[in-house]
Amino acid sequence: MPDKESKMNSERDENATETVRPAENQSEARELAPSDAVTLKLMAELDDLRQTALRRQADFDNYRKRIEKERGEDSKRTTARTIEALIPIIDGFEHALAIHREPAYENYRKGFELIYRQLLDNVTKLGAERFDPIGNSFDPHRHQAMDRTETTDREDGTILETFQPGYSFHGRILRPAGVRVAVHAGAASKNTAN
Numbered sequence: 254m255p256d257k258e259s260k261m262n263s264e265r266d267e268n269a270t271e272t273v274r275p276a277e278n279q280s281e282a283r284e285l286a287p288s289d290a291v292t293l294k295l296m297a298e299l300d301d302l303r304q305t306a307l308r309r310q311a312d313f314d315n316y317r318k319r320i321e322k323e324r325g326e327d328s329k330r331t332t333a334r335t336i337e338a339l340i341p342i343i344d345g346f347e348h349a350l351a352i353h354r355e356p357a358y359e360n361y362r363k364g365f366e367l368i369y370r371q372l373l374d375n376v377t378k379l380g381a382e383r384f385d386p387i388g389n390s391f392d393p394h395r396h397q398a399m400d401r402t403e404t405t406d407r408e409d410g411t412i413l414e415t416f417q418p419g420y421s422f423h424g425r426i427l428r429p430a431g432v433r434v435a436v437h438a439g440a441a442s443k444n445t446a447n
Contacts, residue, residue: 333422336381384419386412391434400433407435
């Protein structure tokens with residue numbers, strides 16, 4: 254009988270082990286549940302960090318683009334100021350060349366013309382555009398009326414003569430052209446009456 258008893262004891266031990274196993278599975282399930290919660294929490298934090306990194310990268314890209322744009326605008330402003338400073342020098346060359354036409358000054362004149370052309374070419378290379386509006390309609394944004402002439406030969410507001418050429422730089426007027434404008438006699442009296 255001892256064999257029978259030992260057999261029963263061993264069966265009980267096996268049953269006890271089986272009963273212990275579900276208890277172990279339950280404790281493992283209890284351990285997994287908190288582990289899953291921690292994993293989900295960590296995954297959410299990771300996703301937040303990724304989103305933050307993407308936002309920071311986008312902010313940095315926007316900052317970089319803004320700085321590049323500002324640098325370009327600063328460069329254009331500096332170039333425009335340089336051109337504005339050179340315009341009176343160009344005018345001085347034009348006046349000097351217009352006045353000294355005597356044969357005695359011919360050699361000097363050639364040198365001045367060469368320097369004048371180089372200066373004008375370099376200003377043009379920087380992006381300045383020189384405009385001479387003779388024959389165009391008067392535009393107060395591009396032209397400065399320095400004189401007016403009453404005439405019926407031309408349309409009212411037509412530019413008859415340019416005293417100073419105008420200069421623009423990337424669409425911005427650096428100096429308006431100084432012009433003489435045609436005015437009809439009747440239109441002039443109407444404009445001054447109002």
